[in-house]
Amino acid sequence: MSRRCELTGKGPMTGNNVSHAKNRTRRRFLPNLNDVTLQSEILGRGVKLRISASALRSVDHRGGLDAFLAKAKDDELSTNALKVKKEIAKAASAA
Template identity: 55%
Template sequence: MARRCDLLDTGPMSGNNVSHAKNRTKRRFEVNLCNVTLASDALGQKFRMRIAAKTLRTVDFKGGLDFFLLGTKNHKLTEKAKKIKKQLVKLEASKEA
């Protein structure tokens, strides 16, 4: 299973370990993934996801999963997140009509 965020597709980064003598060796900075269940108020559903801790903080800051998805551009989201966003937009359009 790839270590990637289910919402923003954040993956591991690469860098160097630097010793006291300035010797550099390659290393990976892994993503801090959390298994969470996020509730959509508009859809009335819960979604189990494996997301990065920094993404979880952003979701809380934006006011929940619905506001996070509606305020995020599609090219930043994963396919799973785009499907949920599409349902939200469709529901919102049907309420206006």
């Protein structure tokens, strides 16, 4: 499983550990990923995603998974999230 947020595309970054003596060694900053089940009101079911903690706050701020995916760019979403976005759009247009 890759260390990448399925909604925002956030992934590992690199930097330096800097000791008191200013010795620099390379390190990785990993995103804070969590396995969550988000409820879709339009689909009427839960969707399991692996997203970052900041993405979870963004989903809450925008008013749920459906609203978040409606505004999200397709190139940032994973294939799983893109599939859910298309299902939601299809169900919303049918209703």
